[in-house]
Amino acid sequence: xxxxxxxxxxxxxxxxxxxxxxxxxxxxDPVESGAVERWLATHPEDAALAALVKARVDxxxxxxxxxxxxxxxxxxxxxxxxxxxxxxxxxxxxGGRRSDSDQSRNTVAPVTRSWRTPLVALAAGLVAIVGIxxxxxxxxxxxxxxxxxxxxxxxxxxxxxxxxxxxxPGSRLTxxxxxxxxxxxxxLEGAAFFEVEHDGVHPFLIHARGAEIRDIGTAFSVKTDxxxxxxxxxxxxxxxxxxxxxxxxxxxxxxxxxxxVLQAGAVTVARGTVTDADIAWTRGELAYRDAPLxxxxxxxxxxxGLELQVTDSILAGRTLTAAFRGDSSAQVVRxxxxxxxxxxxxxxxxxxxxxxxxxxxxxx
Numbered sequence: 001x002x003x004x005x006x007x008x009x010x011x012x013x014x015x016x017x018x019x020x021x022x023x024x025x026x027x028x029d030p031v032e033s034g035a036v037e038r039w040l041a042t043h044p045e046d047a048a049l050a051a052l053v054k055a056r057v058d059x060x061x062x063x064x065x066x067x068x069x070x071x072x073x074x075x076x077x078x079x080x081x082x083x084x085x086x087x088x089x090x091x092x093x094x095g096g097r098r099s100d101s102d103q104s105r106n107t108v109a110p111v112t113r114s115w116r117t118p119l120v121a122l123a124a125g126l127v128a129i130v131g132i133x134x135x136x137x138x139x140x141x142x143x144x145x146x147x148x149x150x151x152x153x154x155x156x157x158x159x160x161x162x163x164x165x166x167x168x169p170g171s172r173l174t175x176x177x178x179x180x181x182x183x184x185x186x187x188l189e190g191a192a193f194f195e196v197e198h199d200g201v202h203p204f205l206i207h208a209r210g211a212e213i214r215d216i217g218t219a220f221s222v223k224t225d226x227x228x229x230x231x232x233x234x235x236x237x238x239x240x241x242x243x244x245x246x247x248x249x250x251x252x253x254x255x256x257x258x259x260x261v262l263q264a265g266a267v268t269v270a271r272g273t274v275t276d277a278d279i280a281w282t283r284g285e286l287a288y289r290d291a292p293l294x295x296x297x298x299x300x301x302x303x304x305g306l307e308l309q310v311t312d313s314i315l316a317g318r319t320l321t322a323a324f325r326g327d328s329s330a331q332v333v334r335x336x337x338x339x340x341x342x343x344x345x346x347x348x349x350x351x352x353x354x355x356x357x358x359x360x361x362x363x364x
Contacts, residue, residue, distance in 0.1 A: 144177040151305040162197040166282045170302030191223040193282050211262045212244040225298035230262045233278040287323040304329040307350045
């Protein structure tokens with residue numbers, strides 16, 4: 001078993017120094033962040049420089065409404081690095097299928113001191129843009145922006161207000177124009193985990209497939225599927241969930257440990273049922289406890305690019321309790337079928353779940 005589910009090939013190679021920039025900007029996922037920190041632990045001079053730049057970035061984003069334009073800095077620094085021909089020897093394993101022989105990729109490879117030149121250049125580029133943000137020092141009109149992940153790929157995003165979002169595979173987050181200056185509104189397709197910065201004046205508002213999720217400052221996950229079902233699992237704080245088409249209908253309040261589901265215009269609540277398994281996907285693990293098959297279908301689509309069709313009404317009404325970490329798509333599907341007492345046939349990327357019987361063909 002590997003440390004993470006890796007459904008598609010996506011490896012940051014030795015010439016892809018963007019991982020350091022994401023780390024300095026606070027946008028690395030846990031795997032990438034850990035790999036960079038292990039490398040920095042063996043290079044104290046570079047670690048001190050990275051810590052200085054990271055602290056400068058964090059201070060700028062707290063004092064100013066303007067988010068640091070890390071991508072702009074990267075573009076400028078990349079041009080400079082190309083001219084001098086320097087690049088760090090960094091290898092960080094990211095989303096994608098991998099075999100046992102790939103386990104060693106989840107490390108930062110030894111590098112030469114030639115990395116110091118691009119690190120200094122990267123630091124200079126980021127600090128320059130941080131300086132601009134501090135100099136402006138007032139709310140700025142932020143244009144609408146979209147973040148999207150491919151199948152099997154997660155991403156960590158820091159919003160202009162300091163809130164953090166872990167975007168699940170096959171998901172899209174749209175940040176509304178004027179975010180943090182006049183509003184804190186985003187639109188989600190797919191799944192995400194939110195850690196929202198407190199702001200009593202500007203509540204954080206999420207639109208997701210007809211659901212309106214309002215939060216002041218807390219942590220929670222949101223999952224949607226093609227059936228129109230929206231599930232909200234609160235780990236800290238309080239969230240208000242309502243049907244956006246319900247007009248002035250009051251929202252349902254969810255506290256820490258509560259799960260709210262909006263489906264067909266109705267909100268149902270299960271109090272105190274949220275566990276660590278509900279956010280296991282942020283660590284690369286798929287975990288279910290009495291999960292409806294619609295949720296499982298959505299995850300298979302996002303993590304593996306597979307469409308699971310359920311052709312039997314009895315099977316469609318069953319729920320799944322299982323956990324998968326580092327399993328291949330074939331293993332996951334086989335275990336799902338076993339847990340549900342079903343067989344699976346496959347045609348291309350489409351899987352058909354059906355009752356067990358003599359006429360069924362199982363995935364080998």
